Amino acid sequence: MNQNLNKIPRNVWILGFGSLLTDISSEMIHSLLPLFLVSVLGASVFTVGIIEGIAEATASILKVFSGTLSDYLGHRKQLVILGYGLSTVVKPLFALTTSPTGVLIARFGDRFGKGIRVAPRNALVADSTKPENRGAAYGLRQSLDTIGAFVGPIIAFALMAASGQNFRLVFWLALIPGILAVIVLAAGLRETRVNTNSQNRISWGWHFNSLSREYWILVVVALVFNLGNSSNAFLLLRASQKGIAAPLVPLTVVVMNVAYSLSAYPVGRLSDRLGRFKLLVSGFVLYALVYLGFAFAQAPWHIWGLFALYGLYLGMTQGVLLALISDKVPSQLRGTAFGFLNLVVGLALLPANLLAGWLWQFGGSGVTFIAGSLFAILATVLLVVYRSRY
Template identity: 25%
Template structure:
């Protein structure tokens, strides 16, 4: 594979290491340290998710139109790196929602151009393998970040001061990722010189599959809610990172495999499997099999992302624009889903939220299978 694929992998490794130090901490900090309700957590997740994904439409379009790739990638990573430590100074869910949205804006800026750069350097007929390898590097960083949090909680406890020091420490790996982009990652030009900045007929054929994914994401029980579920089940704050390690380790072990499967079989086949594992994840939670729930969530995450990104890479004409729409659809549906699940949990209870998630995912899978068979 091209060296830039590996460089970008290491960038994601360090950036996701920093992000993984936030993942198990932030939901607990909002609900149990700041004493905000689960509905407030839903609001934070919804706002941050919307910003993270919706603005990928804009920057995907700008990347296509003005041929801007590396500058967007660099600025996006820099914005994320300098925002994470500021969580240490937050005192309300409103502050956290603003900072999390700003940090996610950095991801919005870099995501579509980064996917385009990966596609540019990927060898023909190996896009699934390339994205699988890159996702493996992402998740390896998340695994190390979760291990660091486990060690910190075990040694120093879970006081408010420990939470704040964790936030501050994320600056170091974040800046390492920025430096790798600045000095090692090479920019690239598009092979198509005269792109029309509208969707071609071939691009529109991708939308039915993407729409099914958007609806499925609406009903997905996100990792923040999984973490609170574990806490409500009686697990200590110190032990919570172990579940995150299970989640990320599962993704690390499965990502490359599902990438290769997307090439060997088809992206549609892998997406079907992903939907099934998504349903298994919430079913496991309902029956108190938390370990299996986190594992199945990990499989769903990597399988669905690898399948959809590979599908776009192989079939889209204006790739960055289609990637932008892909992430924009996730923005709308995932944010509304997080708001709905948080509100249902707050007003009707945890089990009602789980049943809402499960029934919705089953319905989407049934429709997807019916349409795939009809086609």
């Protein structure tokens, strides 16, 4: 294990620790935000869906521009740091807001920063690694990222308990790890040769005709899948609905992210050895089953188990999909490829969250999760049909 970790380049570790600190900051807020909106600001579940949909769509639309810009400039570091910095700067808005509109503005700014950084960051991981350890590299970055994603809710839980449910205090303290993340990235991240070599620079433009058929198949599959992949806010609301006390709700995210963190790197290594397709299909099937579980869960312990399985699904798919995309596109177009993929996903997430919120409000929470499961099954069928392309 240690020998394999030693093969992971410095940039991947720096990006991983930067993501870890940022996720501590973000999840201290996001793990509490649905409850803050509903219980403190008086927002409806449908309003939560609108806010989450707009925020995630904003991030994904921006990713295509930042990814293409990083290809054109031949530099990715500056965009990565700019994106992380912007997400940190807007954190105080969560503590200051007194209305759902204020939360929307804060979420918009936070996701704006994410939209700037994600495609260049994912391309930088690929630029820094060789194909034979690319799955492990993406898995490691995801694992470090996800450690932050479960440490954040633990801190939020402890602070909520110690402060007498003081949401705003937690939101203010979330600023600290965000600042540390920007410092780590600015000091430690290095540009890669593939980007600084002028022969690899491309002219400004989308260059979609240079992307392979296999890449476009993955884009279509991701689009279909994410039409049913609503925000995790609905999972947290389901946990509360099934009897998990408000102070304990953030800990469901801890369970999910522990499972995600423990599985992402081993699955990434496995994809380097056995191929990525089967793991991706298995992850989609697991998602469909987990969402059905959320639809029919009857007791709090069901919810805890389903969050663990949801984390395993993330570990089986997120890094593997990124590695698969990297394998299918030229190095000088990776930013564009990741950016456009995320644009498509973002455009799907807006109707996905609106649909989830509408189904929850007018058809019941179970219908929301059944719909998500059906979209995952359809995406899996599409992926299997085109298996020969991979």
